[in-house]
Amino acid sequence: MDGHRPYIGLTIITPQGNDYCRWWNRRTPLQVLANELQAQYRAPIVALSVNNQLEDLRYTPDEDCTVEMVDMTKEAGLRVYARSLAFVLMRTARELFPERQLEIQFSLNKGFYSELLGDEPLTDEMVNRLRERMWDTIRAAEPIERSVVSREKAMEILVGAGRQEQAELLRYRTSKEVNLYRCGEFIDFSDEILVPHTGLITCYQMLKHYTGILLRHPDSNDAGTLPANVEQKKLSYIFLESDKWAKIVKVHNVFELNKYSERGDAGEVIRIAEALHEKKIAQIADRIADHPEQARLILIAGPSSSGKTTFAQRLKIQLRVNGLSPVTIALDDYFFSRDQTPRDQNGEYDFEHIDAIDRQLFNEHLTKLIAGEAVDIPFFNFHTGQREYREGRKVQIQSNQPIIIEGIHGLNEALTERVERSQKFKIYVSALLQVNLDLMNYIKSTDARAIRRITRDSKFRSYPAERTLAIWPSVRRGEERWIFPYQEEADIMFNSALVYEPAVIKTYAEPLLRAIPKQSRVYGEAQRLLSLLDYFCVIDDQEIAPNSILREFIGGSCFAK
Structure with missing residues (x-):
């Protein structure tokens, strides 16, 4: 009825x-x-x-x-806009350069970076042609039509369009339906929602960047204006280094990773990826050891779930190999007591604000330690919300003992303003996943970190995935304010992502995401992350070493307290 x-x-x-x-x-x-x-x-x-x-x-x-x-003030809305922009770029490149493939590689500078694959270098003239043709498509407000078809039908259509590898990727999905989007003659699949016509994509900027294209879009603060174009040389380099690592491992996309799993060779991928991490950490330690006077303070910062804790432990070991004896100081112990903690716009305690830290006391202790004096390190009691002093926490260091400090404000000079910059070595750690679904469907590092945090919060903090996803926007806002603006201040960057990790963490994350009920406000986000994990063949975690950064999230770490 x-x-x-x-x-x-x-x-x-x-x-x-x-x-x-x-x-x-x-x-x-x-x-x-x-x-x-x-x-x-x-x-x-x-x-x-x-x-x-x-x-x-x-x-x-x-x-x-x-x-x-x-x-577009919402994260989901901004993602729809960005994915639609990527779709139109892919269509434009296919029209102008049908003999070459465009690959969207990673997010960068409020946009994404892509390259035209092939031996011929990208020229300014080629970028101008792309820019003009793309604008013509957008002005025409051409429809972007969505159809939901069976997996088998989608594979047939993609094969007919000469996209054999993308068709093969769909074979790994358990979902029986696929979203196909068509604009003109161009067709592709996407689990992400796109806008209904190109005329809604009105604000963007296309730039030639290194050997590829940077396509920038607004952020959630102002949907009608492009944010300032901040050159991110160091972050760009670490992304390009990640691409080099992917070539070493011989895994550029999920299809190639799944082939390793099917052949029973996933262990080789794990060992090479972990060896690359170890080599990079050793190189960082060697650089510090060569100039110890320029690293009296080693400051480690990065966004949530970037693996800072395990990285710091592994760096300490490599520094000891170099004859140094690092000392770790926990920034959390310098929190103000609750009655002095700043509050956010909702009246909640804002522990991510730099003014939540007693910087005067922190800087006083650092300068004394570097001068060889002894100090009593405080202890912050999170149960009472008060700073305490306890027996056995007096610290005094020698010249061969750099101080390691891990925390979100590590790259901000305001945190350690009384220590000369020449005595500080700053490290930015983030999880910049090297593997994408295919040429168009790139995996954002934010999603990789969210999946890490969901797994860790459940295993070690007894937090359900629903709670983690609910607070994730607030975490992201804190990162935008306190971490990302300072990332280029780093002396060196470390990519903590492991090319194989989604295939391992899938076993842990999927049941947590499936437990989120339909009536939850984060149900749609959970389903989106489940769709992403659905493409990966499961890799067993038995061959993952206990000192792996991934162990910080799935358990079994040798550094666990």
Whole structure:
């Protein structure tokens, strides 16, 4: 009977919080509603959340549901915009250079970096042609049509389009349905939602960058303006180094990784990837040991779940091999007591704010230690929220004892302002995954870190995945404020990602994500991450060494307290 009702009930979630219900013609796409409500939003609406599931604007509901507009101030909306931009770039490159393949490699500088594969170098003239053709496509507001087909049908279509490897990748999915998107003659699959037509992609910038193309887009702070173009030479280098590592391991995408797993050769990938980590850490330790006077303080910083703790432990071992005896000081022990902790806009304690740390005391202790004096290191009691002093915490160091400090503010000069820059060695650690799904569908480092954190929070903190995903936007905001602006201050960067890790962590993360109920606000995000993991063949963790950075998240680390 319900299936014949001409109208259904919508519960509409508004940005002002005054939610309401209304009747809706079941044959009318929700894009009509989005157009009607756009004036209430300060950024373009690019997608919908229907019963906590992300849908494209053309979605037509056939039953009562809860609907929320997704604009570009939301992380999900910005992702829709970026993926749509990538799709149009891929189409443009296929039209202009059909004999070559464009590969979108990684996120960079509020955008993404891509290269035209082949021996012929990319020229300014080629970039200009891409820029002009892409703008023509966007001005024409050409439709981006979505169809949901069976996995077998999608493989057939992709093979017919000359995309054999992409078709083969779909073979590994357990999901029986695939989203295909078509714009003009170009067709590709994507688990991400795209905008319904190219005319919605109005703000972007295409630049020639190194040997490829940097395509920049707005961030969530201002959807109509491009953020400042901050050159990120060091971060670019570490991404390019990651590509070199992928060539050494001979794994560029999930299809190649899965082939290793199918042949029973995953152990070789694990050993090479871990050896690359060990070699890089040893090189960093050698550099420090060659100039110890320039590394009285070793400051290690990076975003959440980048593996800073294990990296610091492995660096200590390599420094000892070089004849140094590093001492670790925990930045957390210099937190102000609760009554002096700053609060955020919601009135909650803001432990990520730099003013949550007693920098005056911290700098006083550092200068005394470097001068050879003894100091009593405080202890922060997280149960009482108070700073304490305990017996046996007096520290005094020698000239061959660098101080290792790990924390999110390590690259910010304001943290250690009383110590000369010439005495500090700064290291930025992040997980920049070297493997992508295919040429167009790149895996963001943010997603790799989220999956790491979900696994770690469950195993070591008894936090459900739902809680981790719920606070993840707040964590990301803290990173944008306190970590990413300072990453180019690093003397060296270390990529903690392991090319094989999604295939291992999948076993741990999937059941945690599946446990998130449909009524949860983060259900759609959980489903998106599950779709990503669905492409990977499982790799057993037995061959992973106890000192691996991945052990920090899945357990079995030799550095666990």
